[in-house]
Amino acid sequence: MKTPQVTVRAEPDGVRVVVCSGEFDLDTTGLLQEACDTKPVPADLLIIDVRQVAFGDSSFLNTLIRLRNTRPLALQGPLPSQLHRMMEMTGALPLFDIRDTTEQSA
Template identity: 60%
Template sequence: MESVRVTVRFEADGVCVVVCSGEFDLDTAAALVDACEKEAGAARLLVVDVAQVAFADSAFLNVLLRLRSTRPMVLAGPLPSQFRRVLEITGALDLFEVQGDSGQDG
């Protein structure tokens, strides 16, 4: 299993970019929750960069849906093909604004 890494950086105007990499499942999705609650709590806009996510299951999607309900949020891509498939199968893709994604599997 590829280890999980979540890094946070602040940009201008209250934008917080959270970069996720690795494999996110029930055991590891809490790393994203922790980073967003502890480091990105005051963000006006949360940008979650998922381009380096090697695997993501419904636990990761659940975290993203909960984050989306607390503040404006954008996913930065390109979306990994496996995660795109999770979003498509669940009908959640249309719930997110995705930047940097051509809509193709990648």
């Protein structure tokens, strides 16, 4: 198993980027939730960079959906094939704004 890592960085214009890498399951998805909830600086937009996610199970997808339902959120892609397939099969793919950059749309 690839150890999951989550890092957070602030970008200009009120954007916060959360970079996820490794494998996320029920035991490790809390790292993502914690990184999004415990940082004191509010963000106008939260971008979750999932390009380096080797595996994400349904609990990872559930966390992404909950985050999307509580704040402005986009995913930075391209999505890894496993995550893309799961989102497509569950019907969750259209719920997300998927971007190739961290810049906000004008």
